Amino acid sequence: MTQPDVASLPAAADLPSVMAESLFPAIIESSNDAILSKTLDGVITSWNPAATRIFGYSAEEMLGQSVLCLFPAERLGEETLILQKIARGERVDSFETVRLHKSGRPISVSVTVSPVRNAAGRIVGASKIARDITAEIDNYRQLDQFRSLVTSSFDAILTKDVQGIVRSWNPACERIFGYTAAEMIGQPIQMLIPPERQHEEQAILARIQAGERIEPQETERLRKGGERIHVSITLSPLHDAQGRIIGASKIVRDITERHRSEQRMRLMDSVFSHTTEAIVVTDERGTIIEINDAFSAITGYERHEVIGRDPSLFRSGRQGPEVYRAMLSSLLDTGHCQGEVWSRKKTGEAYAVMLTVSAVPNPGGGESRYVALFSDITSLREQQEKLERLASYDTLTELPNRLLFSDRLRQALIHALRQKHTVAVAYLDLDGFKAVNDRWGHDAGDELLVTLARRMQSVFRASDTLARIGGDEFAVVLVDVGTAGQCETLLNRILAICAEPVSLQGTYVSVSASIGVTLFPQDNGDADQLVRHADQAMYQAKQLGKNRFQLFDPASDAAARVRAQRLTEFSRAMRDQELVLHYQPKVNMRTGEVVGLEALIRWAHPERGLLPPAEFLPLIENHALIEAVGELVIETALTQLQTWNAQGLRVNMGINIAPQHLKAENFVHDLLAQLAVFPLVDPEQLELEIVESSSIEDPELVMDVIARCQRHGLQFALDDFGTGYSSLTYLKQLKVNSLKIDQSFVRDMLVDAEDMAIVQGVISLANAFGKSVVAEGVESRDVGCRLLALGCELAQGFGISKPLPADEVPGWIERWSTRDSWALLSAQEGAPLA
Numbered sequence: 001m002t003q004p005d006v007a008s009l010p011a012a013a014d015l016p017s018v019m020a021e022s023l024f025p026a027i028i029e030s031s032n033d034a035i036l037s038k039t040l041d042g043v044i045t046s047w048n049p050a051a052t053r054i055f056g057y058s059a060e061e062m063l064g065q066s067v068l069c070l071f072p073a074e075r076l077g078e079e080t081l082i083l084q085k086i087a088r089g090e091r092v093d094s095f096e097t098v099r100l101h102k103s104g105r106p107i108s109v110s111v112t113v114s115p116v117r118n119a120a121g122r123i124v125g126a127s128k129i130a131r132d133i134t135a136e137i138d139n140y141r142q143l144d145q146f147r148s149l150v151t152s153s154f155d156a157i158l159t160k161d162v163q164g165i166v167r168s169w170n171p172a173c174e175r176i177f178g179y180t181a182a183e184m185i186g187q188p189i190q191m192l193i194p195p196e197r198q199h200e201e202q203a204i205l206a207r208i209q210a211g212e213r214i215e216p217q218e219t220e221r222l223r224k225g226g227e228r229i230h231v232s233i234t235l236s237p238l239h240d241a242q243g244r245i246i247g248a249s250k251i252v253r254d255i256t257e258r259h260r261s262e263q264r265m266r267l268m269d270s271v272f273s274h275t276t277e278a279i280v281v282t283d284e285r286g287t288i289i290e291i292n293d294a295f296s297a298i299t300g301y302e303r304h305e306v307i308g309r310d311p312s313l314f315r316s317g318r319q320g321p322e323v324y325r326a327m328l329s330s331l332l333d334t335g336h337c338q339g340e341v342w343s344r345k346k347t348g349e350a351y352a353v354m355l356t357v358s359a360v361p362n363p364g365g366g367e368s369r370y371v372a373l374f375s376d377i378t379s380l381r382e383q384q385e386k387l388e389r390l391a392s393y394d395t396l397t398e399l400p401n402r403l404l405f406s407d408r409l410r411q412a413l414i415h416a417l418r419q420k421h422t423v424a425v426a427y428l429d430l431d432g433f434k435a436v437n438d439r440w441g442h443d444a445g446d447e448l449l450v451t452l453a454r455r456m457q458s459v460f461r462a463s464d465t466l467a468r469i470g471g472d473e474f475a476v477v478l479v480d481v482g483t484a485g486q487c488e489t490l491l492n493r494i495l496a497i498c499a500e501p502v503s504l505q506g507t508y509v510s511v512s513a514s515i516g517v518t519l520f521p522q523d524n525g526d527a528d529q530l531v532r533h534a535d536q537a538m539y540q541a542k543q544l545g546k547n548r549f550q551l552f553d554p555a556s557d558a559a560a561r562v563r564a565q566r567l568t569e570f571s572r573a574m575r576d577q578e579l580v581l582h583y584q585p586k587v588n589m590r591t592g593e594v595v596g597l598e599a600l601i602r603w604a605h606p607e608r609g610l611l612p613p614a615e616f617l618p619l620i621e622n623h624a625l626i627e628a629v630g631e632l633v634i635e636t637a638l639t640q641l642q643t644w645n646a647q648g649l650r651v652n653m654g655i656n657i658a659p660q661h662l663k664a665e666n667f668v669h670d671l672l673a674q675l676a677v678f679p680l681v682d683p684e685q686l687e688l689e690i691v692e693s694s695s696i697e698d699p700e701l702v703m704d705v706i707a708r709c710q711r712h713g714l715q716f717a718l719d720d721f722g723t724g725y726s727s728l729t730y731l732k733q734l735k736v737n738s739l740k741i742d743q744s745f746v747r748d749m750l751v752d753a754e755d756m757a758i759v760q761g762v763i764s765l766a767n768a769f770g771k772s773v774v775a776e777g778v779e780s781r782d783v784g785c786r787l788l789a790l791g792c793e794l795a796q797g798f799g800i801s802k803p804l805p806a807d808e809v810p811g812w813i814e815r816w817s818t819r820d821s822w823a824l825l826s827a828q829e830g831a832p833l834a
Contacts, residue, residue: 034109034130037116040087042067042079045125054109054132056102067128070099072106086115086126096133108137156252159238162209164189164201167247176231176254178224192221194228208237208248218255230259278353280372286310289369298353298376300346311372316350318342327357331370335359340377352381394468396446397453405467405475409527412465412479413520423520424478424487427534430498431512431546433472444504448511455497459490475531484519484551491515491549499547514541518552533557566619570603574628578604581636582803585812586654586774586796589784594813595794596652596687599637600803601629622660630661634674640806641685642678649810654687654717662690663701668708675712683713689740691719699733706735717774721762732769739766743777743797750782763792 028035034051038044044067047059055062055070068079075098085092092113098106109130116125150157156173160166166189169181177184177192184191193201197220207214214235221231231252238247278295282288288306296302299314306313315324319342330337338356345351353374360369392404400408409425416423430452437445449472456474457466465477476494481487498513516537518530525533533552541550573579583597603611620626637655644651661667675683688709690702706716718734720742741762745755759775766773775787778797787795804812 034132035127036062036067036130037125037127038067039125040083040123042083051130054107054130055099072098072100082113083126086113087123089115089123091115099130107132108134156254157249158252159247159249160189161247162205162245164205173252176223176229176252177221194220194222204235204248208235209245211237211245213237221252229254229256231255277373277375280311282311282370282372284367284369286370298345298351299343305346314343316342316344318350331357331359340381341374351376351378353377397450397468399453399457399474400465400467402467402469402475405465405469405477406527408465409477409530412477413527415479416520419480421480422482422522424476424481424517425520425530425534426476426478426491426515426517426549427531427538428474428476428494428498428513428515429538429542430472431514431542433511436504436509436511440504440509444509447504448502448509451502452498455500456494459493459497475534481519487517487519488549491517495547495549512547514538514546515549516541516552517549523552523554563619567623567625570616570619570625573603573605574625574632578606579629579632580604580805581633581640582805583640583653583809584796584803585801585809585816586794587800587816588793589788589795590793592816594651594816596654597809598654598689598796599633599656601633602803621658626658627661627664630658631670631674634671638674638678638681642680644810645680647810649813650685651813652685652687652715654689656689656719659691662705663698668705671709672712684715687715687717687737689717689719690736692721703734710735731765736771738772738774740774740776741792746775746777746783746787746797747779750786759787760790763790767791
């Protein structure tokens with residue numbers, strides 16, 4: 001026996017790897033998952049039989065091809081990401097995606113990708129395992145569809161076990177029974193069953209356990225609050241995987257309304273069988289063959305007078321033939337017709353009936369019969385017409401009321417759009433009507449309203465509508481008014497009619513009217529908006545003196561709405577503490593001393609950023625909010641002053657006071673009360689800056705406010721001086737401590753001779769009246785030097801410093817104070833001061 005070459009045999013330690021390597025091809029070939037390899041460029045280098053089964057391509061078709069042919073267009077980007085991770089040596093763990101079958105059919109797959117290395121450990125490609133999970137995904141989708149069906153079902157769908165314990169509960173269950181799923185799951189179904197029907201559940205469970213399906217049956221169940229409802233229920237056994245019955249599925253339909261309808265129908269049948277409604281029976285040709293006594297009682301005809309006659313005998317002529325043709329067509333098509341018909345009694349008197357005609361087939365196959373039932377509803381019809389008139393007309397003036405007016409207005413607007421016509425909507429209120437009521441009584445007032453309504457009605461066309469809206473208010477719809485001038489002519493006639501004296505209780509009484517009017521489609525609102533706009537215009541007419549009309553202006557209204565919206569936003573900003581103060585230093589340009597700060601308000605808008613006062617103060621200039629803002633500025637400034645004083649930083653602060661705030665009744669009292677809250681603040685540190693306009697409009701009040709404040713040590717400055725019209729005499733009387741030259745003059749004083757002359761004049765006036773002067777808007781060294789030469793030492797502006805947040809002020813003052821004085825700084829052309 002030949003001995004094997006021992007040297008050629010693998011070592012015992014290498015046997016597992018040798019066996020593994022020999023098994024790998026077999027594993028790959030027999031795998032149910034697609035296993036393939038590809039280069040780092042995505043070119044396929046191996047392809048197992050499962051890949052052919054899953055993707056439909058043979059190995060010959062795919063080897064050397066790009067793996068991208070398996071990717072839908074919308075998923076091509078996945079390969080780039082996969083190859084990037086493989087190149088980094090990373091493994092792409094299992095993820096679900098979609099690939100394409102050879103036929104173009106999408107396949108749901110679970111994919112794992114791993115890097116492939118050569119003997120040297122370098123990554124040369126990737127191995128990919130793809131598992132077809134299309135069936136699983138389809139199952140999940142079917143399950144989702146089933147869940148969606150159960151969730152969206154209008155019928156209650158629930159399950160219970162064989163003990164009758166609820167195990168599932170869809171949304172319709174909650175709608176029908178009132179219990180949430182949390183309240184019912186785990187609870188016995190008997191909670192829903194009335195006491196006298198508890199036996200039903202035992203019978204149901206017995207049949208379910210016997211494997212029977214319970215076809216729809218009607219019964220009663222209970223809602224959460226104890227209310228009884230009628231339901232139709234269907235039950236089917238539920239089986240587990242071994243086929244054992246584990247419970248039941250139950251579908252419940254709420255038929256309460258249908259049951260009530262059926263009860264009503266049975267009641268109606270009973271009523272018709274025992275009531276005094278007239279009954280007429282005819283043959284197939286319509287010839288009367290029988291009547292009941294009620295027929296004779298209603299119509300006055302005896303039986304022998306109508307037998308063999310045609311029912312057309314009773315037509316009153318109040319309805320056209322089209323009514324009868326429609327009823328006959330319905331009767332022939334459906335075997336039934338019903339409607340309200342006007343008929344005629346034997347005396348010739350017309351009366352209204354509610355008529356129902358039904359075809360009755362002959363069970364023996366002979367000639368069909370027709371049965372007509374009717375009752376005399378004349379009094380009901382007359383009452384209905386009366387109620388309809390009461391619902392649509394004013395009982396006093398017999399004019400259309402608000403309801404009918406609104407309907408006619410909407411119809412007029414539709415017609416105007418279609419015909420491109422103009423519609424005028426007017427709102428009228430009587431001036432002085434209350435005085436008539438108070439002096440002469442309500443009866444006289446009613447008589448006045450009736451007289452004026454009749455007079456106004458005589459002016460309008462039949463297509464127009466005059467309505468009484470309530471009290472002494474009327475509304476008018478004028479269709480196809482033509483031009484605005486024609487409308488004005490008609491409105492002037494109405495004003496003249498309303499102003500004509502009316503005889504009441506032996507004397508003549510006169511009132512007038514205020515009318516607001518808007519034109520559609522120039523005012524392109526809906527019916528309700530047009531009435532509101534006309535009403536607004538009417539109030540404007542009253543404010544302008546009454547006995548006139550006022551045309552609504554859509555542009556002005558839009559502007560007012562925008563302003564109201566902005567005021568609302570500003571109120572929110574105050575509530576949300578978005579208003580902040582920045583502080584601009586004032587310095588002595590000759591000595592370099594920081595003489596004070598001016599508190600300037602800013603709006604820290606959450607979307608638009610930091611807004612200057614010009615963006616929002618004009619909005620509230622004549623609004624009550626201006627005083628609230630002023631109070632806020634004073635309180636914030638005093639709080640900051642007290643903080644700085646406590647830190648050893650003592651500065652004066654200027655605060656701008658709006659004219660409306662300055663003239664407020666309690667301004668001085670409230671200001672002193674605020675000062676009392678801040679004991680570390682010296683009143684002399686506070687300088688109130690007022691504008692010329694506030695002092696010119698009410699000089700005596702302003703001088704009194706200044707005097708009262710100055711007695712407590714407060715300082716005053718006249719801001720933006722030179723922009724107003726103050727007289728020298730008035731300036732002499734106005735005991736302000738300083739004048740501030742408006743920046744509009746300072747900024748261009750070196751290039752504008754008129755501005756230079758104004759600046760010189762203000763400085764001279766200040767010196768003449770013994771007041772200090774501050775130049776605003778100093779933006780360059782040259783302007784500062786020129787101001788010093790003119791005798792103005794105090795200044796502020798961006799050339800010195802922009803307005804600063806409070807936390808930046810101490811640092812700025814420290815840096816500024818360490819510099820040489822203005823006079824010693826090198827005269828650098830055009831350089832800023834700081």
